[in-house]
Amino acid sequence: MLELRAVNAGYGTFQALFDVNLDVKAGEAVGVIGPNGAGKTTLMRVISGLIRPSRGSIRMEGTDVVATPPHKIVSLGIAHVPENRRLFPQLSVDDNLKMGAFMKEARSHYADRLEVVFDLFPRLKERRHQMAGTMSGGEQQMCAIGRALMSNPKLLLLDEPSAGLAPVVVQQVFELVKRIRASGLTVLIVEQNVQQVLKVVDRAYLIEAGTIRASGTSAEMLASDTVKEAYLGV
């Protein structure tokens, strides 16, 4: 479904990604793990078009993502839940979700999608008129994921969904990811919480200093010495 080949990207003179190759097949859940500053967020941003790669190709179901204007990439079926959620704090939950359905293709299904999202997050329905910025971290994460689901995506990019949340809420977020997976959505998830994320994904990539160091199934990654030593503390 998603195919990255020799992708290089960065900010100004700083290069954050070096020749990254990555594949996500339809129906899969794929994790990207690695330390702070390894380029995980840059990887997400380059896929959703927030930054452009300096070299390399990105294809979504055969369509050239790099040649697509950033605001049209969501129409290819890629929805990005950014790091730190990035809700519109002074808009209501309803309005935030509405923004998720902004693109033309999604507007006609707005009511149906709203029902799907409220089914998944009954909490959001209770809070629909509340300003998004006044909700708890966990609720805001629900709203951010809900907003991304409003566009009826094929591929969901989740950037550190558990960051800054209380341990109990982190559990809930990973439960959610499982449920989203079960609904047939393809997921690419970036996480620092390696142990947790390897439980919900099929495969994972280990990225360090902008380079893919290792990849494999969750079981292989859990068994890998590099991953064990560096991230699992055993």
Place this chain on the structure above:
Amino acid sequence: MQAFLDIFDIYLLEAVINGILLGGVLALLALGLNLIFGVIDVTWICYAELVMIGMYAMYFMVQYYGVSYFVAAPLTILLVAILGAALHYLVIAPLLTAPPINQLLATGGVLFVLQSFATVAFGIDFRNLGIRLPVLALGDMNFSYARLLSFLAALVGMVAVYLFMTRTFTGTAIRAISQDRQIMALMGVDTKRIYLITSAIGGGLAGLAACLLVLQYDVHPFVGLSFGPITFLICVLGGLGNFIGGFIAAFVFAEIISLGGLFSDLEWGYVLAFAFFIVMMFIRPAGLLARRR
């Protein structure tokens, strides 16, 4: 003594109501300027000059070509809306990332260009529509129909903008954009297009204000100076970019002008309003309703 008080109260009430009527049009002007500032983060110094162009458009269509007022009005709104979009496209868009002072200077330059253009093209004569609307007498109070109509039309315009901003996808995007510009692309929003639409709405509001002001005031190339500065003061008093603050500030200013004019000359009402503004800037520099950031 009693008789004096009775009459006095009627005049006071008349002044209060006239203040409210004036406030409606001022609120309309402030809304347009606030919209541009709140969404694009740019101040159109030349906002009142767009109104001036709109007033000339009304004058020429109605007086010169004999078009009916109600046909000329939507055409004028459309014309000034296009002018607003053109201003954004030609002047603001290239300067979006420039320092604010450059943006101010550029729109200030447009102000002088429009004034000079009007002087050269239309001359410095004071012109009016020649439409005389009757006066509504309520007991001992007199209200001009021009003011009543302007107030109602301004209210309708503001309600229309409110509904657009809260009910439509584009309106919601306009409200969202100032809160997080970078991620708008993730929502599938083309920020350039939203800016252009916002500028057209801002221009359209200036056009509507032109249609209303031309009923009460003569047109000349410097007419923008009569309400440009006060519009800015209203926006600053309400908190730049704060729609509700601007709305309230417009009525506060209008009442000060109207009541000040009751106790003395109309000019003193303006002096009072400006003095009030200066005092308020010491007390609440961020505006009546300071904008949360």
